[in-house]
Amino acid sequence: MTATGAIEATGARDAPAGPWWWPRRRSAVLDVSLAAVSTVETAFEGLDFAHDAGLPAWAGLLLGLVVGPVLLLRRRWPVAVVLVSVAVTPAQMGALLGMIGLYSLAVSDAPRRVIGLLAGMSVVGTLVSSFFTIRQDVGGEPDFNPPTWFVLVMAVAVALVVTAPPVLWGLYVGARRRLVESLRERADGLERELSLLADRAEERAEWARNEERTRIAREMHDVVAHRVSLMVVHAAALQAVALKDPEKASRNAGLVGDMGRQALTELREMLGVLRTAEGASGRSSAPVSDEPERLVAVASQVKAKAAESGAGGPGVRSEMSAQVAEAGAGSGGGAVRGGAAVVTAEPEGEGPSLAELGDLVGQSRAAGMVVELSVDGAAGEAGYPSGVEQTVYRVVQEALTNVHKHAPGAEVRVRLAHRAGEVAVQVENGPSERGAADVGLPSGGNGLVGMRERVSGLGGVFVSGPTEAGGFRVSAVLPGR
Template identity: 60%
Template sequence: MFDVILALLSAVECAMLGVDFAGQTGLPVPLAVLMGFLAGGLLLFRRRWPIPVVLVAVAIMPANMGYLMVVVGLYTLAASEIPRRITGLLACMAVVGMFVVLLVHLHNLGDSDGDQQALWIVALIAGLMAVGMTAPPLLLGLYAGARHRLVESLRERADGLERELSLLADRAEERAEWARNEERTRIAREMHDVVAHRVSLMVVHAAALEAVAAKDPEKAVRNAALVGDMGRQALTELREMLGVLRTGDGTTRPPAPRAAVPKAPANGDGPCLDELDALIGESQRAGMTVELNVDGERVTYEREVEQTVYRVVQEALTNVHKHAPGAKVQVRLAHRVSEVAVLVLNGPADGVAADAGLPSGGNGLVGMKERVSALGGGCVWGATDEGGFRVSAVLPDRRAVVAG
C-alpha cells in the first residue's frame, strides 16, 4: 500500500507538471498528462527494478517533472543490493541532470523577472538545490541498506547459533545415551566379575560336599566352611558395589563386620596383583591344581592395570571351573619394560572330576577383552593343540610410557 500511494503521488505530480510541458512544447494537453501519469506511475516498480526507475526519472527531468520519482528512486537504489559503482554512477547522473534543469529554470526565471543576476550565483543556487534534493535520500538509503544487511546477518547468526545449540543438544543426548550404555555395561561387567567367580567356587565346593558328606565327614565340614566363606565374600563385595551405586559419589559405606571371613580386597578401588595368591588359593582349596609363575621384578602399576590383570586371571579360573573341571592350570605373570603380561593356560579336563553343571552366559571373555582394550592393551584366547585352553593379555604401564 505504501508503494501504491507513492506511485499515485508521483503519477499525479508528473501529470500536473505535464500541463506546463504541453504549453511549452505545443503537445496536446491530454497526451502530455497521460505521458506524465504513466512515467510517474513507474515508481510502483522501484523495489524490483530500481535502475530503470531512476533512469526514467532522469530522462523526464528536462520536462520539469519526476522530482518525487528521483528522490524515492535514489533512496531505493542506495538501499538495494546493487553494486555501489552503479549506484554512484546513477546518483551522479541524477545530480547533473537536476543541476542542469534547475540552472536553466532559474536562469529563465531571472530573465523573465528582468533581474539579471550573475551566472555563478544561479549556478551556486542550482547546485545547492540539486545536492539538497539528491544527497539526503541517497545517504538515507545507504544507511537503511547497511542496517538491513546488519539485521539480516544478525538473524542468520542467531539462526546458526540456534542450529548449533540444537545440534549440541542432540550430541549431548547421544553422549548421555552412550554414557548410560557404558555404565550399564560396566555395572554388568563388575557384577559378573564379583559374582561369577565366587558363586562358581561355591557350586564346586557344594558338589564336593555332596560327594564326601557320607564318606568323609571332616572333609565335608571343611567344604561347608569354605562354601560359607565364599558366600560371605560374595555378599561383602556385592554390598560394596551396591553402596557405590546408591551413593553415586564413588564412595562406599563400610560393610558390617563379619566374623571368620577370609580377607577380601581391602581397598575400595578393587583388587590388585598382590591378591593373586589369595585368588589362586581359593581355586586350590576347591580341588584345582594351579601353578603361579612370576617373571621379572614386581612393579607397581596403575590401579586400573592391576585390577584388569586380576580380573583376567579370575575369569580364566572361573571358566576352568565351569568347562574343564579337574584340569591343571598354569598362571604366568611377566613384568616387562612398560607393560605387564599374563597367561592362563589349562590342560584338558580330567574325566575323573565331576562336572558341576555351571551355566555360562558367554559374556565373561567379551567383558575381559573390553577391559583390556579400554586400557590400550590386547587380549586373545583360544583352544590349544593339547585340548586345553589359553587366555593371554598384555597391558601397557601408561605411567612408564609417559615417563619414557
C-alpha cells in the first residue's frame, strides 16, 4: 500500500495490467459493479433522507449519486471511502459503502492504528445513528415502551454486526495475501540461489577438468621424462661401445629394454588407476557435469511448491529449504579448495614411496651417474601419508632427470632427512664437464614448475637454484602429517 493506503497489486504479476489503478481488468469490472449497486442504494436512501429532512427530492437524489460512486476508489484510497461512509451515516445512507470500505481498508497495508481509528469512528457513527433510529421507531409504538438501556444494547449490536465482520474478514484476507506474497518472494530467492548454484557448479566442473588435465600431464611428465631420459643415456652409451665392447653394449641394451618396460608398466598403472577411480565411483565425472541440470530441476520444483503455498504456511518454507540443502549436499562430490570442488582420480596408497628411492638412485647409477644417497633419522612408526612419500619420490626423480638432461657426468648428492613433524629432501649436483648438447634430450621447461606445484599443494616449501660451485640444488620440505 502507498502512503494514501492504496492496495498493492499482489498476486497479479503474470496477469495483464488493468486500467488506471486496477491491477486486473476483472478487478475493475467488480468495482464498477459494486459502485453501481452502491449508487442505486444511496440514491433511494437519499430520497428517503430528503423526505424526512424536508429537503427537495433532487437534493437527496444528487447526494446519493455523488456518494455511491465513491466505492470506485476503494482499492486506491480506502481511507477516503471509509471517511465518506462515516460522514453519511447520520443520514442513514451508504450501508454497502461502509461495509466494503471497511473491508478494503482492513485488507490493505494501512497501519493498524489507522484501521482501528477509522473502524472505531464507523462503530460510533453507526451506534449513534442506530440508537436514534431504533428509539424513533420504538417510540411510534404506543403499546411498547422499552427502557433506554435496551435501545442502547440493540444499537450496539447493530453497530457491531455492521462493522466487525468486514473488518475481521479484511484483516484475515490481508494477512493471508501477505503470507502468500512472502512465500512467493522466498521461492524467487530460492530459485535465484539455485540458479547461482548451477552456475557455480558449471564453473567448478570446468575448473576440475582443467585441474585433472594438469595433474595427469604432470604425472605423465614425471614418469615418461625420467625413464626416457635414462633410455637415451643408455642408448648413447650403447652406440659408443657397440663395436669396441660388445659385452658392455649387450648390458646397455638390456638396461634400455628394462627401462622401456618399466616406463610402460608405470604408464599402465597410472591409466589403470584413472579407469578404476572412474569405474568404481560411477559418478566421478557425472555429478560435476550433471549437477547444473539437477539444480535447475530442483528450482522448478521449488517454484511449483511456491505456487501451491497459499494454504501451506511455514511448512512450505521448511520443505523448500530442505530441497536446497539436498541440492547443495549433492554438489559436494570431492574435496573443496577455494570454493571449488577438486576431483582426485588417484586413490591413496597408489604410486611410489620412500622405500623405492634406493631403486631410483640405482637406475641412475646404472646409467653411469655418480649418485650418493644419504638418509638422516628415521620415519615414525606411522610413517608419512602416501601423498607426501609420492611427492618426495617425484622430486628426486625429476631432479635426477634434469641432471641427465642438463649436467651429464656431474656428481649428485641426494639427502633425505626425517625431522620432527616433517621430511626434507635435497638433490644437489656439481658442475658438469660436458654440455647438455652431448645428450641431446629435449626440455619442456615444466619440471621445476611441476615440482613446485606438488610441494606447494601439500603445504610444503620448495626452493631451487644454482650453487656457488656451478651446480644446481633442489630442496623441498613437506609436513609429515
